Amino acid sequence: MINPDQYAEDPQDGCSHLRSQMLWEYYSLLNHDLAGFDESSRTAREFVKERSYAELSEPEVHELDQLASLLARDPRVEELAAFYQRSATLRPASVEQDPYAFILRQ
Numbered sequence: 814m815i816n817p818d819q820y821a822e823d824p825q826d827g828c829s830h831l832r833s834q835m836l837w838e839y840y841s842l843l844n845h846d847l848a849g850f851d852e853s854s855r856t857a858r859e860f861v862k863e864r865s866y867a868e869l870s871e872p873e874v875h876e877l878d879q880l881a882s883l884l885a886r887d888p889r890v891e892e893l894a895a896f897y898q899r900s901a902t903l904r905p906a907s908v909e910q911d912p913y914a915f916i917l918r919q
Contacts, residue, residue: 828866832877836861836903839880842893845907845914857905873902890915 817827825833840847840857847858869877880903883896894916897904908914 826865829864832866833861835877835881835884839884839893839903840908842890843897843908843915845911847907857907860905870902876900876902
């Protein structure tokens with residue numbers, strides 16, 4: 814059993830930090846850099862880094878669980894992009910506006 818508190822990083826609690834790290838990696842695997850400086854990426858960074866785990870809805874938690882399972886299998890880019898397309902809660906607009914993101918190459 815994992816103790817999420819050991820992953821806390823101020824100002825995030827452990828679950829929130831794990832969530833943000835998983836999403837950061839996911840969008841990076843889609844070839845979208847959340848660290849960009851344009852306005853749309855700022856909104857995506859806020860979604861990833863500033864939302865607490867406690868604020869999430871049940872559908873969001875369910876999709877995070879599905880994403881964790883997908884990432885654990887070392888998926889191909891096509892699988893990651895397909896997950897993104899099916900997602901109801903993990904789709905920041907900046908990914909779709911990024912001409913280099915792999916989701917546009919489907």
